[in-house]
Amino acid sequence: MFEEPYLAPCATNYQQLTPLNFLRRALQVHADQPAVIWRDLTLTYTEFGTLVRRMAHWLKSQGISRGDVVSQVLGNRPELLAAHFAVPGIGAVLNTVNTRLNADEIAYILDHAQSRLLIGDASTQAAVDNTATPTVALCSAPGAGDGLDLFAGGLAEADLDDAPATETAAISLNYTSGTTGKPKGVVYTHRGAYLNALGNVVALGFDDRTRYLWTLPMFHCNGWTHTWAVTAAGGTHVCLDAIVPQTMVDLITVHSITHMCCAPVVLYMLLEHMTDPAGQRVKVGTGGAAPTPALIARMEELGFEIVHLYGLTESYGPVTLNDPVFESGTDLQQRAKRLARQGLRHQTTGGVFVLDDAGVNVPADGETVGEIALCGNTLMAGYYRDPEATAEALGSGVFRTGDLAVLHPDGEIQIQDRAKDIIISGGENFSSLEVEAVLHQHPDILLAAVVAAPDPKWGETAWAFIEVKSGCDTDPQALEQFCRAQLAGFKRPRKFILGPLPKTATGKVQKFALRQKAKEMTDEQ
Amino acid sequence: MFEEPYLAPCATNYQQLTPLNFLRRALQVHADQPAVIWRDLTLTYTEFGTLVRRMAHWLKSQGISRGDVVSQVLGNRPELLAAHFAVPGIGAVLNTVNTRLNADEIAYILDHAQSRLLIGDASTQAAVDNTATPTVALCSAPGAGDGLDLFAGGLAEADLDDAPATETAAISLNYTSGTTGKPKGVVYTHRGAYLNALGNVVALGFDDRTRYLWTLPMFHCNGWTHTWAVTAAGGTHVCLDAIVPQTMVDLITVHSITHMCCAPVVLYMLLEHMTDPAGQRVKVGTGGAAPTPALIARMEELGFEIVHLYGLTESYGPVTLNDPVFESGTDLQQRAKRLARQGLRHQTTGGVFVLDDAGVNVPADGETVGEIALCGNTLMAGYYRDPEATAEALGSGVFRTGDLAVLHPDGEIQIQDRAKDIIISGGENFSSLEVEAVLHQHPDILLAAVVAAPDPKWGETAWAFIEVKSGCDTDPQALEQFCRAQLAGFKRPRKFILGPLPKTATGKVQKFALRQKAKEMTDEQ
Known part of the structure; x- marks a missing residue:
């Protein structure tokens, strides 16, 4: 009786899951609130929406259409954030490239991605000189007159698509750092990006009072999908287009930053330049290396709360979070020991397992080492133009990460070693x-x-x-x-x-x- | 290139969206934390999982199978919460029935739902006497020996399905209160329940420190999907199986309640019995009538923070939330005026519109009255065994609610009146x-x-x-x-x-x- 046609999904009760809907919502309900801050520029969501639609129009004018790959080699600036909506909004696929790669590395990625267009700016120009992909440079600043200026008045706009053809259509293409030779192109989907972004909203507690400092490069797994997550929450993106410690300190104070994510090394830099505590509590997500007791202690004095994350490019960034609550008076070493764990899986992560060689769960004893394996909607669609590597990675029902870990009795994982060098x-x-x-x-x-x-x-x-x-x-x-x-x-x-x-x-x-x-x-x- | 078969969804990267995954996660990562508190009983998630699997086994032993409707006429007790996982966990459909309906009304619903089995208890026995549906009564308390006792030792357990056949399969059947004649059976899906629950986690800020007092009946839109949402967050469900004001006051104190939801009338009752402020901040979601200045003022004195919600049975409960932040010193009348609005749509709500008769959006001027219309994944699949009413409700691309509202310039809606009022x-x-x-x-x-x-x-x-x-x-x-x-x-x-x-x-x-x-x-x- 429940399978009858009149109860089948229809336009009213079924929408493709896509981060495009997060922007649509923000434009409706947070129109006048600040969406993006960059240098001395603040864009409301309405203004940011205009930037996105201008980029969409400009991309179409360059001949970009459905399924095309559009690459960007950019620091964290409003146009890169806008590209996260404009590119999928016209059915194309966003390929953000690490600005720290050299010219040959970038050329390899552009060639492999069969990229139709590359957007850089003055700071990345040198690195993209020898690519065959058509390249356009953004202006160094609005009105500077030295490149494409999407802030200029009177530019045409194009409406975004409501939704992709299917929710499992590709939204972005992120190259790994090449753990086994050449970089691999990890394909993300609209559905995965939507769900992972929501999982991040929950895990990090983003809301419309969030002021997110972009210390994390947006080119890393689409900024761990925070490009979409902060927008979903209606928060404010505060762009940091280069890691300049004093600038970080200033932005944290001036814009009352509530959240930021980065590797511990960025925090060390910050500590060297920050003398007075932040006026507000700042939640810092960090990963890649466990925060040390010294780091935790000093960060706390300055008003920062550290949470520890774990994930990979293949999993849209973090899939686990360690955000422990300590009883007051808990000794620093104890807290550091606890924070060294990678924590618990997000609500939207299908499964996080620690498996032995035979694929059996290791006991949750905090001692037996196994390999972290993942499954669920926030795992990549596959490696672009590499069916063999895709089959090897996804063919078994779980994705084996190569990271060795123990499973604690309370369900938390803790990495012991990287398996893949x-x-x-x-x-x-x-x-x-x-x-x-x-x-x-x-x-x-x-x-x-x-x-x-x-x-x-x-x-x-x-x-x-x-x-x-x-x-x-x-x-x-x-x-x-x-x-x-x-x-x-x-x-x-x-x-x-x-x-x-x-x-x-x-x-x-x-x-x-x-x-x-x-x-x-x-x-x- | 992105459409090639090797990038198509597979078991590793595609899972049906279902609230069953929330329980699976909680069992893995919150195993020893309290899941449910009822009277003097506390069940950890591990113990709650056992209760769920026992119910699944027992239901199967009664001949319940895929697609069958299982009805419950119960107050808020652990078995009703367990049914939210056990019934869909064996592919059946949960039909929770309002305990305050009279025998004829209940009989109508059971008949219309073609219910295969009804679970009640001593408190609801009288109301279910004259139904043709096979009926079983739960014990009045564990060990009382006066009914089915799923807490008893040694009962067999059945594993839950990993996922439904499709994510748009029915999960529950909730009858409207029949404002226009006979009650209609609103069909919810696994996908809609999953997304709405996640939207509620975000909207109300549930996390694993949440202690949720069940002042809202679980039979009402599956407790606005909070049955699944609090579980998703790994929070604790504190069951209140009857609205007894002094019991509410005691539970709020004893269990350090952080969240509760109810109609304003329940809050009025609470106020008459509560003399000392709660020791913690309690977030109260209320709807159905705007909170009055007097209510807001008194609740604040007692440590409660009121947020205003709006939704319908057809939309899985609330789709909008008003949770304003006021500058300190904002006058009470001003705050009440602002809180009277129904607020902003949830992240997981596809669309909330205010439409004129021609279906065009009214201007966002806070004055022009139109009808609230909804769309998205958290709209019902349809009305059970009523293709005509389903087509009328869902056929136009939006669901017209019958509620008249204005749209404020900041995107918030405010109900002016129910259309008929x-x-x-x-x-x-x-x-x-x-x-x-x-x-x-x-x-x-x-x-x-x-x-x-x-x-x-x-x-x-x-x-x-x-x-x-x-x-x-x-x-x-x-x-x-x-x-x-x-x-x-x-x-x-x-x-x-x-x-x-x-x-x-x-x-x-x-x-x-x-x-x-x-x-x-x-x-x-």
Whole structure:
């Protein structure tokens, strides 16, 4: 009786889930409230809506249509936020690119994404010089006259689509940092973005009084979907287009920031420049490295509350949150120990498991190590133009993250080790394999092994252990020069250590031993 | 390129949206936290999960299977909450019935719903005596031995389904209160319930520290989907199985209640019994009638923060929320005036419109009256076994609510009157709510209801039915004087009738009965 046609979904009671609806709502119910603040510019939601529709019109005038990929290599500025609505709003797919990549890395992504158009600005111009993709530069500031100025008066506007053709249509394409060689293009859907954004609203408590400081790059997993989440809540996006510590301090004060997200390294920078406590409580989401007791203590003194997050590009950013409530008087070490966990899955995350090699849940004993596996609507549609890697990642019913963790009795997960040689430096993930691949091109190098070394400022940095070919000779300075030409700054080894590498009986480099050595050397410093 | 089969939804990245996932999450991540408190019983989520699986097993043993309707005529007790997961968890459809209906009304619903099984208890036994549906009574208390006892040790358990066959499958069947004849069976879906519950988590700020007092009957729109929402948040359900004011006061204190929802009339009862402020801030969602200045003031003194909600059975309960932030020192009358609005749509509500007769949006001027219309995923699938009424309600692309409202410039809606409640006197239209608002400023008035009475000269005039606060005294002459100062002549009630007001099971004043009474009294004159 419940299956009869008159009870089937219809236009009144079924809408495609899409973040476009969040903007539509904000335009209706938060019209005069501040949507975006950038430098000395404040846009209300009504004005932001105009910017979005202008961009939509301009994109169409460039021949962009349904299914096309539009790339952006931009810092956090209003146009990049607008692109999160304008690009999917005309049925196209948004590809945000890490501004810290070098020209070759960016060219690879644009080529692989078959990008139809690249939008950069003066600050990223150099990095996009040698791409075949048509490129347009935004003005350095409204009215500056040195590039495309969507703030100029009288520009035409195009209405956004109400919804995508299906809610599982692609909304964005985010390239991983290339943990196993070349970057992979992770496809997000309207449905996944909608649900993950709502999950973030719940997890971080965004509402229409939220003033969100964009310390996190929007190019990272669409800003962990906070581009859409803060808009869903009707909050205010405060853009920070470059990490300048004193600017962060000023913005936190001037705009009464309530939320921000970043890697611990950004917090360290902040601490060096912030002397007076914020006038309000600021919730800080951080991940990639566990916050240390010293960081937690100092942040608290300044009015910050730290929560710890975990996720991957493949999961639209964070899927778990650790936001513990402590009884008053709980010792700092205890709190730090607890905050080191990655926490509990979001409401919109389908499942977070810790599995043994056979795919069975490990006991929730806080001791048995297994691999974190994920499933649900906030997992990627797949890797673009890579059916094999997609099948390998998604074919088993769960996505195995490569991260090793324990499951605590209270359901919280805690990462023990990265399985896939990922290094997280200053919030940027990259693969030791990628760095090794570069080193292996050096004519004098026999074998290179790159591992993460703990770093008080960056969380981790890459260290390279090098076996030189017999009869050859090189030194750290030469190797540093060699890497400089081929790797983004955050990927370059901070130390080159020459000598024989420890190997297993079968000749595999014992990375575990090298990590251990790097840790000991760091401790001695 | 994005439409290729390898990017199509698969088991890893696509899950049916269903509230069953909220319980699954709570069982994993809030296992040892209190899920339900009832009398002197506290169940952790693990224990609540056991109760749910026992009910699922028991239902199967009664022959209940996919698509069957299971009815419940119960106050707020753990088994009713458990049924919100156990019944859909075996693919059946939950039909909760208002306990205050009489036997004939209940029999009509059970018959129309083609209910396969009815669960009641000692308190509802009399009302379900003459139904043809097989009936089972729950025990009056665990171990009492006077009915089905799902708390007893050693009962078998059945696992719940992971998900429904499709996410638009029916989850529950809620009968309207029949304002226009026979009750209609409103069908909710898994998808709608999931999204509306998430919208409520966001709107009311539920989290795992929430302690929710069940002053709202769960039989009312599945407790506005808070049955699922509080579970989604990992909060604690504190069951109140009958509205006993002193019990409410005690529970608020003993269990440090953070949230509750009810009609204003329940708050009036509470106020008469509560002398000391709650030790914590309590958020109270109320609707059906605007909170009066006197109510707001007194509730604030006691530590309550009132938010105003609006919705219908057809929209899974509330779709809008008014939760204004006032600058300190804002005058009480101003605040009450602002809180009288129904507010802004939830993030998960597709659309809230105020339309003129031609279906065009009225201007957002706070003056032009139109009809509230809704659309989106949190609108019902339709009316059960009533294709005609379904087509009429949903066929136009929006659901017209019958409620008349204005749209304020800031996007908030404010109800002017239920369509049928407008009073037209001497050719002038006015709202009964406006007159009631004036009366509610009178210090001696507990509750006022104004209706249209037929009048040979003016067509209609306003009559006021008044409940006076206990210990207070007033008379029609004094009230007439009071109104004279504040209302135009045509709006002033021609008659003031003092005495208790007839109310629905959910505490709404039965204006229909008052209109009836006014008509009879006029006829007798």
